[in-house]
Amino acid sequence: MTGIVVTGMGALSCYGSGVDTFWAGLTRRERVTPRPVEQLGPELTPLTTCLSVPAGALPAEPDPDRARAEGRTTRAARAVVREALAEAGLDAAADGGGRRAVLIASGVGEAALVEDWRAGTVAPPAGWTPTYATAAALAEEFGAEVAATGLSNACAGGSYALAMGADLIRAGEADVVIAGGVEMYARVTMAGFNRLGAIDPDGCRPFHRDRRGTGMGEGAAAVVLESEEHARRRGAAPLGRLLASGWSCDAYHATAPDPEAVEITRAMRETLRQAGRGADEVSFVVPHATGTQLSDTTECRALHQVFGARAAELPLYSLKALLGHTGGASGALAAVAAVLMLRHGRLPGNLPVADLDPECEVWLPTEPVADPGGLAMTNAFGFGGHNISLLFERYGRRAD
Missing domain, CATH: 3.40.47.10 (Thiolase/Chalcone synthase)
Known part of the structure; x- marks a missing residue:
């Protein structure tokens, strides 16, 4: 390829x-x-x-x-x-x-x-x-x-x-x-x-x-x-490097995701399959994470289906908590953020979540994570059931 x-x-x-x-x-x-x-x-x-x-x-x-x-x-x-x-x-x-x-x-x-x-x-x-x-x-x-x-x-x-x-x-x-x-x-x-x-x-x-x-x-x-x-x-x-992408469509509802997360899970797994990588090799994820009730719990369900017990220990970076939801730009901004984190060898700290939803068993580190690894996944899910995951890899040595 x-x-x-x-x-x-x-x-x-x-x-x-x-x-x-x-x-x-x-x-x-x-x-x-x-x-x-x-x-x-x-x-x-x-x-x-x-x-x-x-x-x-x-x-x-x-x-x-x-x-x-x-x-x-x-x-x-x-x-x-x-x-x-x-x-x-x-x-x-x-x-x-x-x-x-x-x-x-x-x-x-x-x-x-x-x-x-x-x-x-x-x-x-x-x-x-x-x-x-x-x-x-x-x-x-x-x-x-x-x-x-x-x-x-x-x-x-x-x-x-x-x-x-x-x-x-x-x-x-x-x-x-x-x-x-x-x-x-x-x-x-x-x-x-x-x-x-x-x-x-x-x-x-x-x-x-x-x-x-x-x-x-x-x-x-x-x-x-x-x-x-x-x-x-x-x-x-x-x-x-942009290693691979995985697409799927719920065709479930005009605005709501399928709560079983079947197609979201498929998009994430397809990305890994196309890249020839295992879920255990992913260093961190920039999730879609819009702050809406259904979207966040559904994405967390998909993360656990893909990464298993490791989902609770895998660093996530919640970009929209800082930028807001930038609609059609959000996936591209997530890609830029992921490449920057790979290049700098550092995951910035997340804004603290005062009261984490018990249905969202994820790790949002509030302190920077040094050298989290060289493989990043980004997720984006849109109205109409459009689901896509991208997989990025660090190129060469860290920038700093």
Whole structure:
């Protein structure tokens, strides 16, 4: 099987812009205060706080025509792709760096911009705008010759983008894949989660006994994927390996997971099978862990089915407790976090969970775990029963 490596990464979150800023926020275990986004009225959307990207972290668009056609979602995606390409040593436009594909996931895309067009607060662009506007804009700027794909596999989309990108490379259809996810505040997202009763007014509290839902966050992440051979030929320094992915679908309920966790378990086991690794070799897991009642207990059930008694001793890193739920970006941000932890040889401490749910027998270390090992699993589960696990491996020696 063709070896797939990560050669560049970009990140944007409530901590600000850049992978270094992202890592610093995680290692400081810094919890950002959610900010009120707008007042829609309690009868419409009573909870309107979000872990927003800080003011100034998202570059302004100097071109007025482009500003009318593109909203914060596309600008955020462009920022993280530029960072990832720069780290990979690739120019913004294809320059002999290989046949490129762009796969970018988002749950609602530019919904906020479309609302502004319809409200008349922003003048819409002249002519036709593609429904996959973000992927199209990125493909045009960064020279995608193979694919310009916008995914909407709900909250699992960012992970699916990476998995599909790796498959394109293994099939010989692409040399370089820019894959990731983005989610910025939109009324439709906030109203939908409110309507489902799935937002916790106390924020995202994965595995807490009294958790009442998730907390919304803005974010974007991108990675550059290549075959190991292609990266070697152009002298790139890999950051990590993407070993395998495992997909499944519950087809159980529009929003709720199958409580028996059959298909979630299958996705995790399929990832290990494709990688030729055993469950006992996994060093740590970045779980989906949204803070919703059913999702957390179901994922814990799957962890115990896959890892057995070791599930209670396997370190987990609860990313959404710090970033909030970033929707289509969450799987891509988890991938960036996992690669950083492998490179640095350190698992940052989790935010303490004051009262762990007795149905969630897991280990969330509150102090950093030094050299947890070289194999990381990430999980992402979305509405509609979309389940995916990815397996990453440290490349070479630790960075520090």
